Amino acid sequence: MIVILFFLTLFLASIAAGALGSIVGIGGGLIVIPILTLFLGVDIHYAIGASIVSIIATSSGAAATYVKDRITNLRIGMFLETGTTTGAIIGAAVAAYLSAVVLEAIFGTILIISLVPLVRKIGEEYPPKQQLQGLAKKLSLRGDYTEPDGRKIEYNATNPGKGLAGMLVAGLISGLLGIGSGTFKVLSMDLAMKLPMKVSTTTSNFMIGVTAAASAGIYFARGDVNPLITAPVALGILIGASIGTHFLVRAKNTAIRKIFALVLAASAIELIIRALGF
Amino acid sequence: MNRILGIVLRVGVLLSGGVIAIGTTLFVADHSLDDTSSYLQYNPGFIPHGNFPVSLASIASGLISLDPFSIIALGFLVLLATPIARVALSLFLFAAEKNRMFVYLTATVLAILLFSMLATPLIPLFNG
Numbered sequence: 022m023i024v025i026l027f028f029l030t031l032f033l034a035s036i037a038a039g040a041l042g043s044i045v046g047i048g049g050g051l052i053v054i055p056i057l058t059l060f061l062g063v064d065i066h067y068a069i070g071a072s073i074v075s076i077i078a079t080s081s082g083a084a085a086t087y088v089k090d091r092i093t094n095l096r097i098g099m100f101l102e103t104g105t106t107t108g109a110i111i112g113a114a115v116a117a118y119l120s121a122v123v124l125e126a127i128f129g130t131i132l133i134i135s136l137v138p139l140v141r142k143i144g145e146e147y148p149p150k151q152q153l154q155g156l157a158k159k160l161s162l163r164g165d166y167t168e169p170d171g172r173k174i175e176y177n178a179t180n181p182g183k184g185l186a187g188m189l190v191a192g193l194i195s196g197l198l199g200i201g202s203g204t205f206k207v208l209s210m211d212l213a214m215k216l217p218m219k220v221s222t223t224t225s226n227f228m229i230g231v232t233a234a235a236s237a238g239i240y241f242a243r244g245d246v247n248p249l250i251t252a253p254v255a256l257g258i259l260i261g262a263s264i265g266t267h268f269l270v271r272a273k274n275t276a277i278r279k280i281f282a283l284v285l286a287a288s289a290i291e292l293i294i295r296a297l298g299f
Numbered sequence: 300m301n302r303i304l305g306i307v308l309r310v311g312v313l314l315s316g317g318v319i320a321i322g323t324t325l326f327v328a329d330h331s332l333d334d335t336s337s338y339l340q341y342n343p344g345f346i347p348h349g350n351f352p353v354s355l356a357s358i359a360s361g362l363i364s365l366d367p368f369s370i371i372a373l374g375f376l377v378l379l380a381t382p383i384a385r386v387a388l389s390l391f392l393f394a395a396e397k398n399r400m401f402v403y404l405t406a407t408v409l410a411i412l413l414f415s416m417l418a419t420p421l422i423p424l425f426n427g
Binding site: 022023024025027028062063064066067074077078080081082084085088089091095096099100102103106107109110113159160227230231233234235236237238239241242243244245246247248249250251252253255256259 | 332
């Protein structure tokens, strides 16, 4: 393929990936990796290298808006990030000794199973108000944000221990498989900690950038971040992410959860297909 | 402080996007009709795999000669710095709030982050 066509294809696909990623709190890898490997015949290592940069681009590209609108919960994000980064380092260290195929199959299955509780609360706009107690109270894991119609939504986090455990697993998966595992982060905050969906996806958006930055140096030094592939991806994602943020701010939580459920199903299928070796 | 955080993020994103766009434009101007296969070869036996700059020194020397790939890599580095700057600024944010618990938590995250960025490429175990 000639350079200009390669650039344009990737650039346009990445705009879509950035928009979707910034709304549901995941990096763009779900869209970018299969386009690179299946349609453009790029080596999986280069695809993952581009995906790591795309995660950071999604996170930072969306962050400016989410910080301004105060939807991201920095305290909850920072608390959970201790688990994710620790998990990521452990994962990267032991990755060489574990089978990627088995891991992909296990993780894909976990994602499919988690569709059940997610679909059960698919129509829930706001979680029922939780009692702030224990560790959540000590760390003041609560917050509020303002909907576009001016209503102030207050919420308390529950089960911080379960949430942190979920993040440790999410970090392990990122370190082991080189994927962002934003899906697992959103699931932990939505199902275990019972945060409003917007808060879960935007807080995940914050966290995936930090986790990816932690491992980006390794990929960079190895030479996995190929500028020819990664430049159009990064540019497209940055533009797409800023489009996605405008949607999220105005959207209903139920709409975001529906999109997330579809993305979750798609990423589970993608992982299982990868594990089966297609 | 939240405003400063917003400004830093916005400047970081615009700067990295701009630098990557300049590098990309320079590359496309010269190579728009090249075949991509010569750039996409992956050599599992060699580290680094590609023929593009991967160290700070090679990026710096490439920048002097306006090498497009070095300019793009500089943009990646700016992008990479934004989440780190965000955590570092959060540290000041929590310190200003006198929220001691979160100063510790954030310092922990920052320490893990800097460890994995600076130390892990040097540890053979992590180079899989």
